[in-house]
Amino acid sequence: MVVKINENYLLIQNSYLFVEVERRANKYQEENPDKNIIKMGIGDVTKPLAKTVVKAFKDAVEEMGHSDTFHGYGPEQGYDFLQKAIIDNEFKPLGVNFDLDEVFISDGAKCDTGNIQEIFGIDNTIAVTDPVYPVYVDTNVMAGRTGPIMDNGMFEGIVYLPCTEENDFVPELPKEPVDIIYLCFPNNPTGETLTKEQLTVFVNYAIENDAIILFDAAYECFIQEEDVPHSIYEIPGAKKVAIEFRSYSKTAGFTGTRCAYTIVPKDIEITASNKEIVKLNDLWNRRQTTKFNGVSYPVQRAAESIYTEQGQKEIKENLAYYNENAKLIRESFLKMGLNTYGGVNSPYVWVKTPEGVDSWKFFDILLEEANVVGTPGSGFGPSGEGYLRLTAFNTHENTKEAMDRISKLSF
Amino acid sequence: MVVKINENYLLIQNSYLFVEVERRANKYQEENPDKNIIKMGIGDVTKPLAKTVVKAFKDAVEEMGHSDTFHGYGPEQGYDFLQKAIIDNEFKPLGVNFDLDEVFISDGAKCDTGNIQEIFGIDNTIAVTDPVYPVYVDTNVMAGRTGPIMDNGMFEGIVYLPCTEENDFVPELPKEPVDIIYLCFPNNPTGETLTKEQLTVFVNYAIENDAIILFDAAYECFIQEEDVPHSIYEIPGAKKVAIEFRSYSKTAGFTGTRCAYTIVPKDIEITASNKEIVKLNDLWNRRQTTKFNGVSYPVQRAAESIYTEQGQKEIKENLAYYNENAKLIRESFLKMGLNTYGGVNSPYVWVKTPEGVDSWKFFDILLEEANVVGTPGSGFGPSGEGYLRLTAFNTHENTKEAMDRISKLSF
Numbered sequence: 041m042v043v044k045i046n047e048n049y050l051l052i053q054n055s056y057l058f059v060e061v062e063r064r065a066n067k068y069q070e071e072n073p074d075k076n077i078i079k080m081g082i083g084d085v086t087k088p089l090a091k092t093v094v095k096a097f098k099d100a101v102e103e104m105g106h107s108d109t110f111h112g113y114g115p116e117q118g119y120d121f122l123q124k125a126i127i128d129n130e131f132k133p134l135g136v137n138f139d140l141d142e143v144f145i146s147d148g149a150k151c152d153t154g155n156i157q158e159i160f161g162i163d164n165t166i167a168v169t170d171p172v173y174p175v176y177v178d179t180n181v182m183a184g185r186t187g188p189i190m191d192n193g194m195f196e197g198i199v200y201l202p203c204t205e206e207n208d209f210v211p212e213l214p215k216e217p218v219d220i221i222y223l224c225f226p227n228n229p230t231g232e233t234l235t236k237e238q239l240t241v242f243v244n245y246a247i248e249n250d251a252i253i254l255f256d257a258a259y260e261c262f263i264q265e266e267d268v269p270h271s272i273y274e275i276p277g278a279k280k281v282a283i284e285f286r287s288y289s290k291t292a293g294f295t296g297t298r299c300a301y302t303i304v305p306k307d308i309e310i311t312a313s314n315k316e317i318v319k320l321n322d323l324w325n326r327r328q329t330t331k332f333n334g335v336s337y338p339v340q341r342a343a344e345s346i347y348t349e350q351g352q353k354e355i356k357e358n359l360a361y362y363n364e365n366a367k368l369i370r371e372s373f374l375k376m377g378l379n380t381y382g383g384v385n386s387p388y389v390w391v392k393t394p395e396g397v398d399s400w401k402f403f404d405i406l407l408e409e410a411n412v413v414g415t416p417g418s419g420f421g422p423s424g425e426g427y428l429r430l431t432a433f434n435t436h437e438n439t440k441e442a443m444d445r446i447s448k449l450s451f
Numbered sequence: 452m453v454v455k456i457n458e459n460y461l462l463i464q465n466s467y468l469f470v471e472v473e474r475r476a477n478k479y480q481e482e483n484p485d486k487n488i489i490k491m492g493i494g495d496v497t498k499p500l501a502k503t504v505v506k507a508f509k510d511a512v513e514e515m516g517h518s519d520t521f522h523g524y525g526p527e528q529g530y531d532f533l534q535k536a537i538i539d540n541e542f543k544p545l546g547v548n549f550d551l552d553e554v555f556i557s558d559g560a561k562c563d564t565g566n567i568q569e570i571f572g573i574d575n576t577i578a579v580t581d582p583v584y585p586v587y588v589d590t591n592v593m594a595g596r597t598g599p600i601m602d603n604g605m606f607e608g609i610v611y612l613p614c615t616e617e618n619d620f621v622p623e624l625p626k627e628p629v630d631i632i633y634l635c636f637p638n639n640p641t642g643e644t645l646t647k648e649q650l651t652v653f654v655n656y657a658i659e660n661d662a663i664i665l666f667d668a669a670y671e672c673f674i675q676e677e678d679v680p681h682s683i684y685e686i687p688g689a690k691k692v693a694i695e696f697r698s699y700s701k702t703a704g705f706t707g708t709r710c711a712y713t714i715v716p717k718d719i720e721i722t723a724s725n726k727e728i729v730k731l732n733d734l735w736n737r738r739q740t741t742k743f744n745g746v747s748y749p750v751q752r753a754a755e756s757i758y759t760e761q762g763q764k765e766i767k768e769n770l771a772y773y774n775e776n777a778k779l780i781r782e783s784f785l786k787m788g789l790n791t792y793g794g795v796n797s798p799y800v801w802v803k804t805p806e807g808v809d810s811w812k813f814f815d816i817l818l819e820e821a822n823v824v825g826t827p828g829s830g831f832g833p834s835g836e837g838y839l840r841l842t843a844f845n846t847h848e849n850t851k852e853a854m855d856r857i858s859k860l861s862f
Contacts, residue, residue: 111707112706112707333559
């Protein structure tokens with residue numbers, strides 16, 4: 041015998057978007073060492089952890105240093121103190137309730153949105169919005185749920201739901217039958233949202249077609265407008281068809297601290313081929329207890345602390361800071377006459393490139409003429425061509441400077 | 452269409468070993484509220500984090516609270532400060548060197564030993580020692596690499612390599628061809644080890660048969676005897692055929708803190724069906740960058756601190772404490788005339804049950820007559836029948852009390 045690799049891995053495109061962005065930015069900087077490049081490409085936060093979080097985090101580390109308060113292996117699903125805080129603070133105010141064992145704490149929404157496909161059979165058809173967060177696509181390619189990538193930049197076997205200015209970034213229902221639909225709203229990368237009515241269309245589709253919605257709500261904390269659902273569970277019937285992913289990465293600046301959670305309602309039941317009725321909650325619990333060993337105890341205490349009054353106050357200040365940046369970016373582009381989206385309920389601004397300029401060309405113009413690094417929309421999928429994403433995570437000063445420079449350009 | 456679950460999940464046995472152990476212990480306690488039960492079943496540490504670790508951990512949390520020292524997304528593969536510390540302290544003293552990008556930091560050896568099978572094709576035959584840490588088996592069942600469980604307690608399609616007192620707990624080479632071999636030495640659950648010569652037999656087998664060894668060295672820190680390899684890379688040629696898993700869980704009491712690492716040498720090359728030569732290092736890097744987002748920054752700083760002089764001193768005190776318990780358990784059983792294994796280079800003692808008493812019966816006797824909770828060997832696989840595992844992680848006082856009680860029993 042000869043050991044065989046998982047050949048699906050070879051189908052993945054090797055040049056990863058952000059690697060190429062970094063390469064071009066570094067090359068420009070090397071050739072122009074005197075230029076001050078402002079990076080507004082990657083979606084990483086910059087504000088430090090809130091004081092309340094730091095204190096709770098340290099206190100829990102101190103606990104780990106004493107026999108009587110030491111914590112060894114915790115529950116793979118997370119501690120109930122955090123599960124309870126999430127239910128009480130994130131969902132009860134929306135009129136939604138869960139049992140503790142419907143909340144799974146993890147070390148990241150990337151991990152959860154990447155791993156969730158394991159509990160589904162290989163023979164499901166998946167749909168993604170286009171443009172899209174690459175993890176949804178790549179993890180299904182790696183699992184063998186697709187064919188190779190085609191000339192149009194789409195993987196064979198995946199159903200793409202375009203979100204462009206032509207449809208106001210609201211995906212249409214799939215025309216062909218699909219089993220699993222990934223939705224991310226507020227959207228990465230477009231920054232646009234769905235209204236309750238628009239999200240209801242998808243929930244009803246899933247109910248009527250025995251499909252499942254994987255709802256990524258990682259950017260929920262940026263929602264400012266009314267009628268934008270904070271959770272898919274605000275939509276009647278969603279508990280029977282939807283799994284929701286949430287994260288502290290953006291909410292509380294946890295990108296380097298690592299904590300997230302996923303809701304898998306016990307109401308989601310699927311009939312197996314042997315007629316056994318199986319709860320997705322049981323399958324995800326099996327996945328997590330077999331392949332995961334829980335989140336660091338001090339990190340869970342740190343996450344819990346954001347639900348205190350002072351913790352809320354502090355993280356909201358940080359979010360307001362980013363929202364102000366987003367507004368500035370958005371309004372600067374609009375003033376320049378470019379069609380601009382997102383940036384209201386989202387840290388992402390999605391700008392239409394000037395006529396005749398494609399995503400990478402626009403990226404190069406901003407890099408070379410304004411020394412600002414964005415992310416080419418085409419990197420997020422075929423329907424992202426002709427757009428560019430800027431993020432609101434830099435400082436006010438840098439954001440203002442970047443938009444001043446860009447505003448001086450003429451297209 | 453109707454969404455389909457991953458039906459391989461239904462093949463997994465539902466009653467998990469430690470759940471049943473807990474259930475019986477709790478039932479006994481409820482019926483006998485005055486009894487003082489001593490738990491020596493689960494492999495979880497009890498000593499608090501070392502002072503040096505607590506300080507480094509807190510200092511890094513403090514860094515996260517300031518703009519100029521804040522850390523957002525880190526490298527998915529881990530920070531180079533920790534990769535470098537691992538190479539310098541764990542491998543160079545053994546005469547083994549690695550590049551930084553051969554060391555992948557993760558949140559647990561359970562995660563890594565569970566996820567590693569993803570990078571291999573479904574059509575590989577795997578071999579495991581028997582008894583075995585259930586994660587190796589279950590994750591392959593969930594991936595579809597096996598048939599259902601058979602009446603003998605083995606999964607169809609997996610090759611089991613018995614480790615019993617008949618072969619001195621040294622597995623024989625598989626008689627049928629296999630592609631991937633899981634080895635864990637010092638072994639969980641038997642506590643026994645392989646000599647360099649014995650491990651060389653497996654490395655040579657892998658080289659000659661184009662097989663891969665997945666070597667779990669999670670208990671390496673308990674090795675006290677000469678000629679017991681600390682790493683599989685001490686064996687010539689292993690860098691071409693072996694992946695090694697290590698963890699801070701036992702080494703530094705990180706079971707609740709979560710940090711581990713996996714070595715995937717760039718020398719391991721496999722030819723794909725299209726003749727492309729693929730490095731497993733690239734595949735694992737792809738897996739980790741797509742489905743993982745790195746370990747919490749303060750946790751990585753905490754792990755790094757154990758490599759300071761003071762850190763080493765402190766964690767070695769804890770390990771010596773556990774080793775002393777293991778010795779006491781081992782010697783007490785030997786004095787009782789029971790065949791007893793492990794407990795020298797391992798926190799696990801593996802005791803042969805008295806004649807005519809099976810694993811669960813012996814478990815019940817210890818629970819009911821000595822109020823001591825162990826783990827029935829049969830829970831680790833068919834060849835574990837007739838054995839019971841006790842762990843060295845309780846306090847000296849409790850361990851001594853437990854062995855005093857057991858010593859008074861007659862079999």
